[in-house]
Amino acid sequence: MHNVGRKNYLFCGSHEAAKRxxxxxxxxxxxxxxxxxPYEWLKDVLSHNINELTTSKLKSLLPHRWKKQESNTAA
Known part of the structure; x- marks a missing residue:
């Protein structure tokens, strides 16, 4: 499976695009x-102005930490 992903990255356009x-x-x-x-997580993360967030707030948006926030903000 790893080789399939690696070969697909050849079509990303550039090395940097493949890394992203x-x-x-x-x-x-x-x-x-x-x-x-993943859809709900990505939708929420993209709704933030990431350039203005502190490092600790950015870390809180990672999936394993976001799950905890999700249950706190759901009402």
């Missing part, structure tokens, strides 16, 4: 491993 795609795939798999809905 791999990063996104890793975050989405992290959602799956932590029983987080």
């Amino acid at each position: 795609a791999g990063l996104l795939y890793s975050l989405l798999v992290s959602c799956k491993l932590n029983n987080v809905n």
Whole structure:
């Protein structure tokens, strides 16, 4: 499976684009491993103005930490 992903990255357009795609795939798999809905997580994360967030707030948006916030903000 690893080789299939690596060969697919050849079609990303550039080495940097392939790295970004791999990063996104890793975050989405992290959602799956932590029983987080990837669509809901990504929608919420993209709604933040990331440039203005502190490091600790950025870390709280990672899937394994976001799940805890999700239950606190759901009402």
